[in-house]
Amino acid sequence: MSPRGPSDDDAPRPGPPPADTPPGDRAAADPSRSGPRDDLPGTSRPPPASRDRAEPSPTRPTTDPRSKPEPSRPPVGGKREPSRPLARPAGRPPSTVTPAARPESSAHPRADKSATDAPQRPFASFARFSAPDSRPSDLSRIRMTRIGQRIVAAPRVPWWGRLESRVITALVCLGILCVGASAYLVALTVQYFEGIVGSATQKSDDAVALSLPFYDGYVKARKETYRARLEAMARELELAAARGELAADDPAGLRELLHEHLRREPDLVELSAGGPHHALAERRALLPEDEGARIWVMSGPVPLNMFPATGPIDQAGLSAIFALDPALDRDYQSLGMIKRGLDYVTVDGNVVDRGELERAVYRAIGAASALVLMVAFIAGFLLARATTRKLSMLSDAMLRVAGGDLLARVPELGNDELGQLGAAFNGMLDELASAQRKLSYLQRVGAWQEMARRIAHEIKNPLTPIQLAAQQLREKDPGTDENFSRLLRSSVEIVEDEIESLRRMVTSFSRFAKVPEAQLEPTVVARILGEFERAYGHLTERESDVLEVIPAPPSLVILGDRQLLKQCLVNLVENAVLSQRQRGPVHVRVVARPAEGEPGFVELRVDDNGPGIEPERRERVFEPYESTRKEGTGLGLAIVKKVVLDHNGEVRVEDSELGGAAVVIRLPLHEPGG
Amino acid sequence: MRRRALLLAGLSLPLLGASGLELLRNRRAKFEEVGDGVLMTAAMPELLPTRDGDAMASLESAFATTLVFEIVVYRAGHSVAVDQRSRVVKIQYNPWKERYVVTTSDPGRAPQIRYYTDRDEAIARATTLDRVRVARVSALQRGPEAVYFATVVGQRNPIDRDLLAPQSGDEWDRGQGRDLSVFSRWVGIFVRATQSAEQTFAIKTVPGFYLVSS
Numbered sequence: 001m002s003p004r005g006p007s008d009d010d011a012p013r014p015g016p017p018p019a020d021t022p023p024g025d026r027a028a029a030d031p032s033r034s035g036p037r038d039d040l041p042g043t044s045r046p047p048p049a050s051r052d053r054a055e056p057s058p059t060r061p062t063t064d065p066r067s068k069p070e071p072s073r074p075p076v077g078g079k080r081e082p083s084r085p086l087a088r089p090a091g092r093p094p095s096t097v098t099p100a101a102r103p104e105s106s107a108h109p110r111a112d113k114s115a116t117d118a119p120q121r122p123f124a125s126f127a128r129f130s131a132p133d134s135r136p137s138d139l140s141r142i143r144m145t146r147i148g149q150r151i152v153a154a155p156r157v158p159w160w161g162r163l164e165s166r167v168i169t170a171l172v173c174l175g176i177l178c179v180g181a182s183a184y185l186v187a188l189t190v191q192y193f194e195g196i197v198g199s200a201t202q203k204s205d206d207a208v209a210l211s212l213p214f215y216d217g218y219v220k221a222r223k224e225t226y227r228a229r230l231e232a233m234a235r236e237l238e239l240a241a242a243r244g245e246l247a248a249d250d251p252a253g254l255r256e257l258l259h260e261h262l263r264r265e266p267d268l269v270e271l272s273a274g275g276p277h278h279a280l281a282e283r284r285a286l287l288p289e290d291e292g293a294r295i296w297v298m299s300g301p302v303p304l305n306m307f308p309a310t311g312p313i314d315q316a317g318l319s320a321i322f323a324l325d326p327a328l329d330r331d332y333q334s335l336g337m338i339k340r341g342l343d344y345v346t347v348d349g350n351v352v353d354r355g356e357l358e359r360a361v362y363r364a365i366g367a368a369s370a371l372v373l374m375v376a377f378i379a380g381f382l383l384a385r386a387t388t389r390k391l392s393m394l395s396d397a398m399l400r401v402a403g404g405d406l407l408a409r410v411p412e413l414g415n416d417e418l419g420q421l422g423a424a425f426n427g428m429l430d431e432l433a434s435a436q437r438k439l440s441y442l443q444r445v446g447a448w449q450e451m452a453r454r455i456a457h458e459i460k461n462p463l464t465p466i467q468l469a470a471q472q473l474r475e476k477d478p479g480t481d482e483n484f485s486r487l488l489r490s491s492v493e494i495v496e497d498e499i500e501s502l503r504r505m506v507t508s509f510s511r512f513a514k515v516p517e518a519q520l521e522p523t524v525v526a527r528i529l530g531e532f533e534r535a536y537g538h539l540t541e542r543e544s545d546v547l548e549v550i551p552a553p554p555s556l557v558i559l560g561d562r563q564l565l566k567q568c569l570v571n572l573v574e575n576a577v578l579s580q581r582q583r584g585p586v587h588v589r590v591v592a593r594p595a596e597g598e599p600g601f602v603e604l605r606v607d608d609n610g611p612g613i614e615p616e617r618r619e620r621v622f623e624p625y626e627s628t629r630k631e632g633t634g635l636g637l638a639i640v641k642k643v644v645l646d647h648n649g650e651v652r653v654e655d656s657e658l659g660g661a662a663v664v665i666r667l668p669l670h671e672p673g674g
Numbered sequence: 675m676r677r678r679a680l681l682l683a684g685l686s687l688p689l690l691g692a693s694g695l696e697l698l699r700n701r702r703a704k705f706e707e708v709g710d711g712v713l714m715t716a717a718m719p720e721l722l723p724t725r726d727g728d729a730m731a732s733l734e735s736a737f738a739t740t741l742v743f744e745i746v747v748y749r750a751g752h753s754v755a756v757d758q759r760s761r762v763v764k765i766q767y768n769p770w771k772e773r774y775v776v777t778t779s780d781p782g783r784a785p786q787i788r789y790y791t792d793r794d795e796a797i798a799r800a801t802t803l804d805r806v807r808v809a810r811v812s813a814l815q816r817g818p819e820a821v822y823f824a825t826v827v828g829q830r831n832p833i834d835r836d837l838l839a840p841q842s843g844d845e846w847d848r849g850q851g852r853d854l855s856v857f858s859r860w861v862g863i864f865v866r867a868t869q870s871a872e873q874t875f876a877i878k879t880v881p882g883f884y885l886v887s888s
Contacts, residue, residue: 215735216769337834359866363864364860
């Protein structure tokens with residue numbers, strides 16, 4: 001390969017053209033100033049946008065009515081400037097934008113106008129915002145708002161108007177609503193069940209209250225029963241006396257009858273007859289009274305009229321003591337204890353009444369709701385902030401891009417949709433930068449082509465008259481003076497040699513200027529290599545030089561111009577031969593294969609065993625007129641790159657396995673129907 | 675100036691509230707020195723007022739009403755109790771014998787039972803601490819410089835927790851019951867007033883007493 005000379009950088013960052021770039025190229029290097037060059041054959045550029053800033057060429061005056069001559073800047077020395085067709089327009093103030101932050105579109109003369117006259121193109125308006133490019137912190141205080149086709153700066157919205165605040169507020173309101181609704185439902189539930197329990201308790205109270213008279217009635221009925229039984233016993237005693245079974249003066253017999261009753265009545269504790277003939281019968285087993293084990297119920301006295309004829313006993317009475325089982329009374333007392341406990345409950349070891357319990361439940365639910373709300377607020381705040389921060393970062397990056405900072409990128413935002421959006425945005429900016437680089441390069445090449453065409457045109461015309469004049473000088477030599485004739489022949493040979501050299505250069509320029517536009521059509525890569533091998537199989541006349549063309553798989557089909565791609569291979573191989581020919585045997589290998597790790601792409605690779613290219617020069621070698629060889633024009637690789645870019649491909653230089661350099665052309669595969 | 679007044683008012687509010695929440699009522703009492711004991715006589719009719727309809731209805735329904743007295747003797751200016759006694763009085767209407775039974779129980783002594791046919795007499799007997807031994811003379815100092823007073827906290831029908839509905843059981847120890855237990859404890863935090871009896875009344879004997887030097 002041929003080492004190349006220095007050229008302007010090929011960085012993605014737009015900047016001013018290099019000093020060695022022709023004047024017209026400086027204007028052409030600006031992608032925003034690109035316009036149709038209808039003066040170039042075979043070009044079909046978009047409609048003109050910058051022809052009015054180019055000086056009218058003396059050899060090809062513009063017909064654009066918008067272009068005006070610049071009388072205030074006459075040609076230096078009164079001469080024309082035919083080689084500056086796209087020179088910087090006069091009177092344009094120098095840009096204050098730093099090259100790293102300002103796209104080349106800012107060099108557009110219309111960008112110097114007021115904002116209201118800003119060109120309505122995607123990047124032309126960015127030139128108005130130069131400060132935010134280098135001071136991102138300023139962007140936090142301003143906001144870029146697009147009004148129609150214009151972008152204007154506005155104060156940043158207050159915190160309460162920002163999306164982050166709104167989302168957090170919405171989440172908090174939603175949390176309050178949910179927690180409030182839940183608390184209200186819980187309160188309703190508590191009230192509902194409290195009502196049910198209260199009703200049940202009230203019914204229990206009512207039941208206990210209704211049971212109280214029954215106990216009282218039971219006591220009275222039991223007393224009446226005791227009295228009735230006592231009266232029945234009195235009547236039996238009276239009958240016994242009437243039958244003569246009991247004598248009036250027989251207290252022992254009376255006592256025996258009383259004991260007889262005592263034996264018949266098991267709950268009878270004591271039975272006594274009063275009067276003149278007092279008698280007592282008692283059950284010692286039930287003595288004494290113990291209210292824990294038994295309750296004595298006294299009954300009587302009932303009248304006892306056994307001996308009406310005798311008189312004294314007529315006024316007697318019979319009384320008794322009955323023993324009552326206290327179990328009923330104990331159960332009744334237990335009922336009273338339960339009745340007292342109906343209004344109380346035990347909560348966490350404490351006895352509280354039901355009203356206080358209800359209030360405590362309300363307070364507990366309120367506190368729990370407040371805790372839940374606080375947790376929800378914190379969680380919502382963190383969650384919303386995590387999300388809205390991504391949006392803010394995305395928005396800031398977009399604003400910076402909108403402000404002209406095409407180097408701005410969105411930070412890593414994760415794997416969610418916002419992260420994917422940020423990655424896509426970064427990818428779009430990368431693609432934009434790549435397209436801008438490509439456009440810039442093509443415009444530079446176009447400018448060089450225009451210059452080459454004009455140079456060829458200007459130089460080619462006088463060559464023939466000069467050559468004819470030289471031939472006439474040689475033919476008209478009278479030959480009278482040997483010395484003069486020798487000097488004349490030598491001079492004419494020198495002139496003819498230089499003319500031939502100029503003619504070759506003109507031819508080279510013409511070839512460069514006439515590189516046609518690529519006519520893309522489905523093309524099999526193997527066919528390109530095959531035709532190239534047939535046409536260029538003889539690398540050199542030396543037997544030691546080797547051209548190795550490795551057949552490509554027939555499945556590799558690209559959308560390309562076969563002739564131009566073959567021309568690229570020829571240029572690359574010629575460069576390789578020229579760079580190695582003086583050093584020894586030449587070995588060049590041409591191979592086409594699918595790109596590794598990039599499905600959908602094919603790589604055309606030309607390796608040589610030449611001296612190689614230093615890494616720092618590998619981008620510049622594709623600039624026009626960059627060559628380190630004396631006989632080289634520096635146009636071969638420029639043509640290659642232009643053709644490759646026309647094919648939507650890329651070209652790069654690597655180290656070769658053969659020891660020299662390898663030029664790799666990466667082209668997209670053709671997908672039928674894609 | 676106004677700010678200072680507001681500050682003072684704010685600071686004094688809790689003190690005023692605390693003074694208003696005095697639980698001990700001043701009550702005159704009679705103290706006697708008998709042998710080695712100091713006997714106190716004081717009445718606490720507020721514990722079972724006859725105007726309390728529910729209490730009277732409960733009493734006349736033959737339900738037993740229990741009065742518990744906690745008697746603590748302090749020396750004036752000291753917060754450590756000198757002596758502490760308790761008494762349990764049970765008043766119950768016996769419908770079988772149609773009389774009121776007042777049973778007085780002192781720790782270590784046999785219960786004293788008295789019968790009354792009149793309800794108010796029975797209530798007066800039950801709510802009056804009549805010659806109750808509140809302290810030992812040997813534990814007190816003689817002389818006017820050693821003034822003592824007694825506090826009596828009376829409770830009517832202390833709530834028996836065994837008779838309340840249990841809130842914890844086996845079903846509260848696992849699963850959702852554990853959450854219910856936690857919730858119960860959470861609610862317990864917010865309970866402000868707890869109940870230990872149907873009625874609580876406390877007095878402080880004013881003036882105090884001192885043992886005359888022999």
